[in-house]
Amino acid sequence: MTFAQIQGNDDVKQALTGMVDEGRIPHAILFHEDDGGGAFPIALAFLQYLFCRERSGGDSCGRCPSCGKIGRLIHPDVHFVFPTAAGALSEQFLEPLRRLVAERPAFREAELTDALGLAGKVPMIAVAESRRLLEKLSLSALEGGWRAVVIYLPERMNAEAANRLLKIIEEPPAQTQFLLIAHQMERVLPTIASRCQRIRVRAAGAASAPGFADAGLLDELMDALLGKDLLGALDVADRLAALPSRESAKSFCTFAADRLRQVFLAQQGIEGAGEISPQARAWAARCRKTFPRQALEVLDRTQTLIGRNVNLKILFTDMTDRLFLLI
Structure with a gap:
């Protein structure tokens, strides 16, 4: 080669x-x-x-x-x-x-x-x-x-x-x-x-970052979590549970994981991190440095359980509670 x-x-x-x-x-x-x-x-x-x-x-x-x-x-x-x-x-x-x-x-x-x-x-x-x-x-x-x-x-x-x-x-x-x-x-x-x-x-002709139809849901969730507004975060969890399909729920987890990886890169100052969005940089400045790693584990767990047909209301409520404690 x-x-x-x-x-x-x-x-x-x-x-x-x-x-x-x-x-x-x-x-x-x-x-x-x-x-x-x-x-x-x-x-x-x-x-x-x-x-x-x-x-x-x-x-x-x-x-x-x-x-x-x-x-x-x-x-x-x-x-x-x-x-x-x-x-x-x-x-x-x-x-x-x-x-x-x-x-x-x-x-x-x-x-x-x-x-x-x-x-x-x-x-x-x-x-x-x-x-x-x-x-x-x-x-x-x-x-x-x-x-x-x-x-x-x-x-x-x-x-x-x-x-x-x-x-x-x-x-x-x-x-x-x-x-x-x-x-x-x-x-x-x-x-x-x-x-x-x-x-x-970067892959030749690399595709853009994973998308999600209603990216504003993640923005609202993060704003509530960073503002220590548990009720507001749980309201977003209810709307996530009402997504039209399990595939949509999985897409949210994939999209959120990509954004949190950007938060991690921003916090670490990793070279070549031009992919980091302004929103991710703002979150990086406000959350604990341990949050991205731990939150990714929560999202992985949630996505796995979505595939096992666990009730979405229970899953997203649990996910939100865990993220609230970690941030």
């Missing part, structure tokens, strides 16, 4: 090649993408450029042994970590990952889950994965140069797994590069995120 094969994100590609050319490569880079946004092929192109000994013109040669191995995900010094089934390691699922990347480099999370045969499950990155990775990194590079670790969805790491990797991400061995690819920045362990250079990746 060369940079020339990737559409869009020219500023990101230029920044990455500049890091290598100037010899100022951060030891850990955290790519933030929307699901299927193309960060995985950009990570591969960056590694090819880093490892390639014949790079020129701002790109890898695409022909040398290192380029070929990285492009096919078979380089012995490039390790991949991604969510798997309980008790399993990523290295056990490399073949289906290779097939998926060959067919669709900018794959979506659900496509990876299906490719691994884990449909219907919630894959995680467990502590056993961290132990295995630390074992690998304790050995010398097999080809005598750079080593790299690509972690797809670090937000799926449990706390113990993340904590085991903290020290090595902060102070990696010489010529060891960490690349992380996240969809939900607010769920990445802050101690991990703070040790990485963050880069926003």
Whole structure:
């Protein structure tokens, strides 16, 4: 995978090649993408450029042994970590990952889950994965140069797994590069995120943020919550419960989650956060810094229960009560 094969994100590609050319490569880079946004092929192109000994013109040669191995995900010094089934390691699922990347480099999370045969499950990155990775990194590079670790969805790491990797991400061995690819920045362990250079990746021709027919309902709900007006917030909850369908109720949760991610980005001052709406910035200044993360968990729970046919009046009342206590 060369940079020339990737559409869009020219500023990101230029920044990455500049890091290598100037010899100022951060030891850990955290790519933030929307699901299927193309960060995985950009990570591969960056590694090819880093490892390639014949790079020129701002790109890898695409022909040398290192380029070929990285492009096919078979380089012995490039390790991949991604969510798997309980008790399993990523290295056990490399073949289906290779097939998926060959067919669709900018794959979506659900496509990876299906490719691994884990449909219907919630894959995680467990502590056993961290132990295995630390074992690998304790050995010398097999080809005598750079080593790299690509972690797809670090937000799926449990706390113990993340904590085991903290020290090595902060102070990696010489010529060891960490690349992380996240969809939900607010769920990445802050101690991990703070040790990485963050880069926003946008899909070529990316669609606009999720929409909702009556966006004013969220504005009213947030105004009531921030004003500590529980009765006003519960009035909005009643109107949410009266939405015409369960799909409309789910759409509200998706729309609200997107806005709260913007609040999180604004509070953290994350680079490349031009997507943040003025309303989200205003909310960010007024709510607790713990609120976006916790509120997203509440919205996820609500959306899940909507799909299980739980009464909407009960759900949205409960959601509102929880948000009122958190904000």
